[in-house]
Amino acid sequence: MIKDKKPIDIIIPSSSLYSQYLIVLLISILENANEDDYLSFHIITEDISKVDKIKISLGCGKHKNYNIEYIYPDANIIKNIPFAKLHIQTNLCNYKLKLASLFPNISKAIVLETDMIVQSSLSELYNTDVVSKPFAAVIDPLSERVKQALNVKSIVHYCNTGVFVANLDLWRELDVEQKFEDTAITYKQKLEYPDQDIFNITFAKNIYYLDARWNIYVNYNQPNYNEYHINQLLLRNNGIIHYAARQKPWLKINTPYAEYFWYYARKSPYYEAMLMNLLQSKTIEVRNNIDKTQLSDALNYRKNILKYWRYKILSNITFGNAKKHYKDKRLKWKQKIKNAKKLRRGV
Ligand SMILES: [Mn+2]
Incomplete structure (x- = not known):
């Protein structure tokens, strides 16, 4: 442990089912950390077991400059937040709206999701001067479309909240948890991604926009966000890759930019198990596209x-x-x- 250095607090909601991919994310963070970074991981979960926890520690291997704490929140604290309409999103994300009270001792944190790979030290992101804003995130590639759907005038740019920096001291000072609940009630019928929509509506003009490399959404085809743009961001090799929505590299072998995920996945002791899951996966894409000889060669x-x-x-x-x-x-x-x-x- 490095003494006298403030840790970088990283909060990640995750589940037992996703723990193998959580390990890959943690490996990517630890591998790319600066020598003097100390990382403090806080995993919000409902079901990560004792066995999962041991596997996660084993998965992190030789790395030393970190600790992991697991938080099992009471599900009642999110009972007033609507559930996600889309089945791909779990309601675990709704705990992100309760960070100020779940972590009373944390001043500032980076909040991530499990479907990501980190390509550089997180100290730069953590130390970004957010100019006294309570919230910092990357503008969503679909910002304009979502803004129209939500029709909330105060939103300047709609952000993807898969990655954000939370100024939790300010959240407590501004009593944002109450504001989130008010937003949840007012916009109940309109919320497609409850946590993300609530952040965007509540913080609206009060968001610091991070450089796009901190949340590289790898599967969009928009005039301003296409393969060329994504490759340009990746060339800088120092950001966060987000396998958002349905594009999970562990479910579909030809997911765009899956190689970045597998680069870290094969450093995990569960690499072969992940390949096996992919092989046994019942998804149509996998059944149609997989070359089983190739997979068995990889396993051996x-x-x-x-x-x-x-x-x-x-x-x-x-x-x-x-x-x-x-x-x-x-x-x-x-x-x-x-x-x-x-x-x-x-x-
Ligand atoms: Mn995600």
Whole structure:
């Protein structure tokens, strides 16, 4: 532990079902942290078990400069917040509206979701001067469309709240939790993504707009936010990639930019288990698109590398038919390794 340094507080709502992907997110954060960062993770959950917690600690591997605390809130505290209409969003996100009271000792926090990969130290984001605003987030690629649907005049830009910086001291000072509840009641019929809509309506003009690289939404095709724009953001290699909505790389092998997820996923002890889940997934996309040979090659990657070297050596020290036999094997296993690498890149 680094003494005398304020930790970077990071709050993440997550669930037992998502704990494997939470590990991948934590690995990406820890791998990219500066040497003098100390990370304090606060996981809001309803069902992460003792076993899950041990797996998460094991998943974080050799990293030292962090601690994880798990918060199990009383579900009653969000009873006045409408549930999400879309089944892809869990109501766990609604706890984000209760951060000021759930974390009375935290002044400021970065709030993330599980469907992300962090590509750089979070200290820069944490230390962004938000010019005394209570809330900092990235403008949503669909801002104009959502603004029209919500029709709330005070919203300047509609933000995606998958990533935000919360000035919790200010939240308490301004009693925002009460304001959130008022917004929830007033706009009950209009809320599509309750937590996100409530943040946007309540904070409206009071939002600090973060650089787009802090929430790179990887699947939009808009005039101002398309593949070219996304690649430009990714080239800067120092932001957060968000697999928002239905585009989850662990569910669909050809999810755009899945290679960034798998880059960290294969550093997890549960990499093979995640590939197995993908293989057994019942989603239509997976059933139609997956190449099972490629997957089995990826699952046996380490074993195949050993075999490849064995055949390479044998083909070098034998003669005649035996040499030909080992050379054929060598080429065959070289292809298996290539296949695995291809899958790992998300090709
Ligand atoms: Mn998300």
